[in-house]
Amino acid sequence: MTGEPLISVHDLSVHFPIGGAGFGQKRFVHAVDRVSIDIAPGTFFGLVGESGSGKTTLGRALLKAVPLTSGHVQYTENGIDFDLRDISKADLKEYRKRCQLIFQDPYAALSPRMTVRDIIAEPLEVMKITSSREETDERVREIAAMCRINIEHLRRFPHAFSGGQRQRISIARALVCKPRFLVADECVAALDVSIQADILNLLNSLQKDLGLTFLFISHDLSVVAHTCDHVAVMYLGQIVESAPTKKLFANTRHPYTKTLLSAIPHLDPDAEKTAIKLEGEIPSPINPPPGCKFHTRCPYARDRCKVESPEWREFDEDHFAACHFSEELSL
Amino acid sequence: MSRSLLSVDNLTVKFKTDEGMVTAVDAVSFELKQGEILGLVGESGSGKSVTAKSLMLLNAGNTTYGGDSKIVLHNEDRDIDVLSAKEQRDMMAIRGGAISMIFQEPMASFAPAITIGDQMVEQLLLHGSMNKREARELSIDMLNRVGISDAKARFNQYAFELSGGMRQRAMIAMALSTQPKLLIADEPTTALDVTIQAQVLDLMKDLIAEFGMAVLLITHDLGVIAQTADRVAVMYLGKIVETGSVRQIIRAPKHPYTKGLLKALPDLDDLGAPLTPVAGDIPSPLERPAGCVFHTRCPEIIAGRCNTIIPEITDLGDGHSVSCLAAEPSMVTSA
Numbered sequence: 001m002t003g004e005p006l007i008s009v010h011d012l013s014v015h016f017p018i019g020g021a022g023f024g025q026k027r028f029v030h031a032v033d034r035v036s037i038d039i040a041p042g043t044f045f046g047l048v049g050e051s052g053s054g055k056t057t058l059g060r061a062l063l064k065a066v067p068l069t070s071g072h073v074q075y076t077e078n079g080i081d082f083d084l085r086d087i088s089k090a091d092l093k094e095y096r097k098r099c100q101l102i103f104q105d106p107y108a109a110l111s112p113r114m115t116v117r118d119i120i121a122e123p124l125e126v127m128k129i130t131s132s133r134e135e136t137d138e139r140v141r142e143i144a145a146m147c148r149i150n151i152e153h154l155r156r157f158p159h160a161f162s163g164g165q166r167q168r169i170s171i172a173r174a175l176v177c178k179p180r181f182l183v184a185d186e187c188v189a190a191l192d193v194s195i196q197a198d199i200l201n202l203l204n205s206l207q208k209d210l211g212l213t214f215l216f217i218s219h220d221l222s223v224v225a226h227t228c229d230h231v232a233v234m235y236l237g238q239i240v241e242s243a244p245t246k247k248l249f250a251n252t253r254h255p256y257t258k259t260l261l262s263a264i265p266h267l268d269p270d271a272e273k274t275a276i277k278l279e280g281e282i283p284s285p286i287n288p289p290p291g292c293k294f295h296t297r298c299p300y301a302r303d304r305c306k307v308e309s310p311e312w313r314e315f316d317e318d319h320f321a322a323c324h325f326s327e328e329l330s331l
Numbered sequence: 332m333s334r335s336l337l338s339v340d341n342l343t344v345k346f347k348t349d350e351g352m353v354t355a356v357d358a359v360s361f362e363l364k365q366g367e368i369l370g371l372v373g374e375s376g377s378g379k380s381v382t383a384k385s386l387m388l389l390n391a392g393n394t395t396y397g398g399d400s401k402i403v404l405h406n407e408d409r410d411i412d413v414l415s416a417k418e419q420r421d422m423m424a425i426r427g428g429a430i431s432m433i434f435q436e437p438m439a440s441f442a443p444a445i446t447i448g449d450q451m452v453e454q455l456l457l458h459g460s461m462n463k464r465e466a467r468e469l470s471i472d473m474l475n476r477v478g479i480s481d482a483k484a485r486f487n488q489y490a491f492e493l494s495g496g497m498r499q500r501a502m503i504a505m506a507l508s509t510q511p512k513l514l515i516a517d518e519p520t521t522a523l524d525v526t527i528q529a530q531v532l533d534l535m536k537d538l539i540a541e542f543g544m545a546v547l548l549i550t551h552d553l554g555v556i557a558q559t560a561d562r563v564a565v566m567y568l569g570k571i572v573e574t575g576s577v578r579q580i581i582r583a584p585k586h587p588y589t590k591g592l593l594k595a596l597p598d599l600d601d602l603g604a605p606l607t608p609v610a611g612d613i614p615s616p617l618e619r620p621a622g623c624v625f626h627t628r629c630p631e632i633i634a635g636r637c638n639t640i641i642p643e644i645t646d647l648g649d650g651h652s653v654s655c656l657a658a659e660p661s662m663v664t665s666a
Contacts, residue, residue, distance in 0.1 A: 194609035265554030
């Protein structure tokens with residue numbers, strides 16, 4: 001990677017305690033477990049994984065929306081520096097002007113009692129960014145135009161809009177305070193395919209025009225492949241492979257990435273079925289398996305995988321994976 | 332040529348709402364043969380689920396069916412006119428006897444306070460002539476067949492104790508245990524992860540082949556259709572706009588909407604290709620466009636015609652048909 005990363009995650013863990021205070025050992029959900037990633041400024045960083053893999057928790061951790069158990073998250077931009085682990089309240093307010101979240105469900109994310117104008121303007125008022133109503137209105141109109149929202153629609157309420165239009169409103173709200181870093185958590189999962197393409201194109205052009213950095217969380221590998229410059233694959237709280245998109249697809253290094261790829265139903269009815277079929281389901285993050293966490297489902301697992309946790313190795317420039325036998329497998 | 336199992340003719344479904352009559356399905360006709368898997372694709376609001384629910388008369392109380400709408404199920408001994416079914420034995424046949432349904436969200440479809448086993452046994456006792464012990468044995472056997480490990484223990488568990496993939500398997504086991512002639516699968520894998528989706532689709536294909544039933548597979552995912560169905564019907568705003576074999580629809584789509592759907596999908600083999608959305612938004616069902624329902628978003632619109640004339644169904648041969656003015660013979664010859 002060239003230059004300084006915008007977000008640098010080092011050995012980050014997020015564990016949630018479960019159960020009441022009883023005798024004996026306290027149990028934890030290992031939602032994110034010793035993750036290290038660097039996100040370069042101006043990139044579309046994709047995060048894929050099945051449900052329960054910890055993608056959302058990792059995304060929230062980068063916004064300090066969940067308590068960090070251990071490890072560090074560092075945000076660096078133009079000499080401004082935030083260490084999210086022990087950030088002061090005042091700094092956290094500053095940080096949140098720079099970082100925003102786009103939600104999955106545009107039907108649930110917008111208050112039905114507020115007009116579109118008020119929804120988009122709310123962050124400006126809460127963070128006291130603008131000083132007058134005229135200034136707020138101008139900023140709202142500017143961002144609405146950028147997100148292709150009809151200015152006439154600003155006076156309406158969200159119920160009048162379709163899913164795609166609502167998602168454009170949530171994007172406008174996230175962008176109105178001019179953030180530098182955005183976490184888009186499954187932001188097209190609730191949309192129909194014809195609309196999905198429209199929103200992805202919008203995000204892409206906004207990213208280029210405004211020089212934004214995205215963490216794009218999705219369960220859909222084909223969407224991620226099309227949108228992101230860099231992809232990290234998550235399984236049971238850990239990142240198993242991380243690489244620039246083209247390298248990840250051309251030269252897959254982890255068996256889990258390969259199975260995810262081959263599980264996508266192909267559009268060609270006569271496509272050769274080379275799918276590696278995974279047995280079983282994702283294990284519970286309360287008692288994750290020892291050794292390599294994927295060994296319980298991995299078709300290539302050997303004895304070593306059951307006891308020894310694989311190292312995070314660099315196979316090619318900027319292409320990392322955690323698998324003992326990656327060189328031997330023809331993936 | 333295998334026998335026809337289900338004929339849907341001119342099905343129109345309207346709902347009475349506070350804002351007025353909403354047309355959910357508009358003059359839809361299709362045929363389903365024995366042992367055939369028909370995929371019904373479309374976006375949300377296109378009327379796929381309403382069409383499927385009509386086959387079992389499961390639509391809500393505010394529903395009106397069109398006067399000349401007809402759904403006929405060609406059951407073994409006699410034909411059942413579904414829309415006017417009143418007799419107990421006819422209702423039993425269309426709801427669980429000859430037709431079974433798998434729903435999208437298995438958690439919402441199982442009763443939460445009754446064990447999986449009791450629910451499976453109950454429907455077998457209702458529909459079959461077996462006693463309780465036989466029903467229990469068959470249920471456990473079916474759970475085994477769908478790949479649920481330790482089926483005997485699962486039989487006594489509740490839906491919340493099972494994972495999402497497991498619940499969907501149990502749902503399939505339950506739907507297939509009565510050996511229906513027609514299985515309706517409404518987005519059966521949409522709530523599942525891709526790796527689990529692959530497992531469930533494989534399982535469904537195996538069981539369908541083994542039991543030889545016909546399937547109406549409803550999904551918004553063209554990839555799932557391509558890998559599973561024999562024939563496809565594409566729906567938009569309550570209308571079937573194109574029907575054909577999977578290969579015809581995927582490789583040589585004729586309707587602008589089908590083409591648009593295919594272009595909007597990200598292609599894993601060509602990462603650099605731009606995504607082309609279908610322009611505009613789906614119109615509100617309260618304001619259905621005049622003429623061709625798709626003309627407000629259609630890139631191939633013929634001005635003055637598409638917004639006034641409702642297109643007929645044009646037969647393109649080999650079971651491929653499309654409902655588009657540009658494909659009608661008069662247009663093709665004059666062009």
